[in-house]
Amino acid sequence: MPDDGKSGWNLNMPAAWILNAQIPRTLQYGKAECSCWTTGCAEFDVFEVLDSGNTRCKSTLHGNVSGGDSDYFDRPTSKYIKAAVVFRGNDIVIHLLEDDFQFGSSISGATIDSLFAESSVVKTSIFNVA
Numbered sequence: 001m002p003d004d005g006k007s008g009w010n011l012n013m014p015a016a017w018i019l020n021a022q023i024p025r026t027l028q029y030g031k032a033e034c035s036c037w038t039t040g041c042a043e044f045d046v047f048e049v050l051d052s053g054n055t056r057c058k059s060t061l062h063g064n065v066s067g068g069d070s071d072y073f074d075r076p077t078s079k080y081i082k083a084a085v086v087f088r089g090n091d092i093v094i095h096l097l098e099d100d101f102q103f104g105s106s107i108s109g110a111t112i113d114s115l116f117a118e119s120s121v122v123k124t125s126i127f128n129v130a
Helices: 109-115
Strands: 015-019 040-049 057-064 082-088 089-098 123-128
Touching: 040 082, 040 089, 082 109
Parallel strands: none
Antiparallel strands: 015 040, 040 057, 082 089, 089 123
């Protein structure tokens, strides 16, 4: 999430998000009757910087079930980060990974479980969507 030094509307504001595939086929913003937001579509902002050049990065779930809080982590402006997003039951778990974590061509359930062991937690956010 390097700081590119630019400022102004929608500049130097990195974000990674997940958008329901129905939204671009209907409407993301605008008239509610043309959208699927109220019937189950959602947007999940995994990481989002809300102000140009800000170092606070947060996560938010938008939709007919929403979640988020004022918790944030400091945006690392001098390096890239690795993260895992796990959808488990009614929970969405975001976990920042150590720099040396290696993703293979697949990942086992045991590896996912180990990511959330107390000893390996760098930063974890949990959203309950029930």
